[in-house]
Amino acid sequence: MKSRQKRIWGGRFTEDTDALVQTFGASVDIDKRMALEDIDGSIAHASMLMAQGILTEEELGSIHAGLEAIREDILAGEFAWDVALEDVHMNIEHELTKRIGPLGGKLHTARSRNDQVATDLRLWLRRAGRQIGIELRTVRAALVDLAEAHMGVIMPGYTHLQVAQPILLSHHLMAYCAMFSRDAERLSQTLARMNYSPLGAGALAGTGFSIDRHATAHQLGFEGVILNSMDAVSDRDFVLDFLSFCSITMVHLSRLSEELILWSSQEFGFVTLPDSHTTGSSIMPQKKNPDMCELIRGKTGRVCGSLMALLMTMKGLPLTYNKDMQEDKEGVFDAVDTVQSSLRIYSSMLAGIEVHADRMRAAAGAAFSNATDLADYLARKGLPFREAHDVVGRLVAICLEEGVSLESLPVERMQVVSALIESDVVDCLHLDAVVNARNSFGGTAAIEVERQIELAREELAVEDW
Numbered sequence: 001m002k003s004r005q006k007r008i009w010g011g012r013f014t015e016d017t018d019a020l021v022q023t024f025g026a027s028v029d030i031d032k033r034m035a036l037e038d039i040d041g042s043i044a045h046a047s048m049l050m051a052q053g054i055l056t057e058e059e060l061g062s063i064h065a066g067l068e069a070i071r072e073d074i075l076a077g078e079f080a081w082d083v084a085l086e087d088v089h090m091n092i093e094h095e096l097t098k099r100i101g102p103l104g105g106k107l108h109t110a111r112s113r114n115d116q117v118a119t120d121l122r123l124w125l126r127r128a129g130r131q132i133g134i135e136l137r138t139v140r141a142a143l144v145d146l147a148e149a150h151m152g153v154i155m156p157g158y159t160h161l162q163v164a165q166p167i168l169l170s171h172h173l174m175a176y177c178a179m180f181s182r183d184a185e186r187l188s189q190t191l192a193r194m195n196y197s198p199l200g201a202g203a204l205a206g207t208g209f210s211i212d213r214h215a216t217a218h219q220l221g222f223e224g225v226i227l228n229s230m231d232a233v234s235d236r237d238f239v240l241d242f243l244s245f246c247s248i249t250m251v252h253l254s255r256l257s258e259e260l261i262l263w264s265s266q267e268f269g270f271v272t273l274p275d276s277h278t279t280g281s282s283i284m285p286q287k288k289n290p291d292m293c294e295l296i297r298g299k300t301g302r303v304c305g306s307l308m309a310l311l312m313t314m315k316g317l318p319l320t321y322n323k324d325m326q327e328d329k330e331g332v333f334d335a336v337d338t339v340q341s342s343l344r345i346y347s348s349m350l351a352g353i354e355v356h357a358d359r360m361r362a363a364a365g366a367a368f369s370n371a372t373d374l375a376d377y378l379a380r381k382g383l384p385f386r387e388a389h390d391v392v393g394r395l396v397a398i399c400l401e402e403g404v405s406l407e408s409l410p411v412e413r414m415q416v417v418s419a420l421i422e423s424d425v426v427d428c429l430h431l432d433a434v435v436n437a438r439n440s441f442g443g444t445a446a447i448e449v450e451r452q453i454e455l456a457r458e459e460l461a462v463e464d465w
């Protein structure tokens, strides 16, 4: 009997809910994270009802006080959540009625859990999103710091994970900074698009009470209201948008993780990750494993999985609300937690990375990474680039046979292959010259990388979450 009495919608039912059905259908363990947003939404709704003459001032006073008292209990961890009450909305409403009497029931006038839950989730994601924006900025600042601190360090640039051309480590780091800057832009657009109020849409068709949707929207800090009441309660694009942002950001973190895993391996030896962010092995005493990078790379799978899960949940739903949509929260809450922790781990880990410039430079100088420059040298002397490519290819073959580098091959030997080669060729084969020669806009030359650093600093300074 107990649970039937608690069911706010129980009037038309004569039998109890099956125990498994009750737990299977309940979402409170997950959606109680939106409790404070639920209270904010209720206060805005009740204030509007009063302004519209639907509640008296005294009624609003008790509802308001009751909700604030509940908020305090929740914040103090003293609120007793009850699965029998299904979700966060009914838990709070039930408690309010217990505290202030039948008046608590008036709060739900001109409102449905359908517009309520859509409102709560938008408010919750707005707050979480702003927090993530700040954390994303911290990671970008850490990357810029690292790029600035190691300005001038040359490393190999890769394509197909084969040494391609030498680059500045700072150039490589600033490429990640550019990705995270796009993520920040994506997040801010997602939050702007999301910031419209579904409250007042009722179950689906609106309400006959003379409510003021613009007033509640304004009080809750929304930019405006969602026009169509059916769209307001059935739309979960904002969650998909948010999960897309989370997934793409995780993919970026995952790619960076993959690089750091490679770079910190014995074979590369480009960096040493801080002890604070690595772990040992229970059997091999010498091991230092890049666990955090691996875990972030691994967790990217579940964040992208949550995006896929919700896309699949939504794809067949007729308008308007369907219980399927209750599945929207678990994935997005998990994605928020994962992105947030990953970003926090990255900001501290980046600050503790030790760079082995000598190893990077040695690797950059090997494997004929200056071959393109020799071809460019010939092209500048008038040889069509395709022919220059072929000449250098033949020189590389000679070097491979003799086990030497291009720059250590005597000029006279080079001249046998192409008479265009003169003694000034050594200048263009030197590693630093090779890097600084790539001074086209956005290239790897120091002056261009410095521009990127400067622009990133300017962007970070004006960003406001």
Ligand code: ARG
Pocket (backbone or CB within 6 Å): 027, 031, 087, 113, 114, 117, 321, 323, 325, 326, 327
């Ligand atoms: N717990 C529900 C959810 O998260 C709230 C909305 C329930 N509405 C309903 N008509 N059953 O989706």
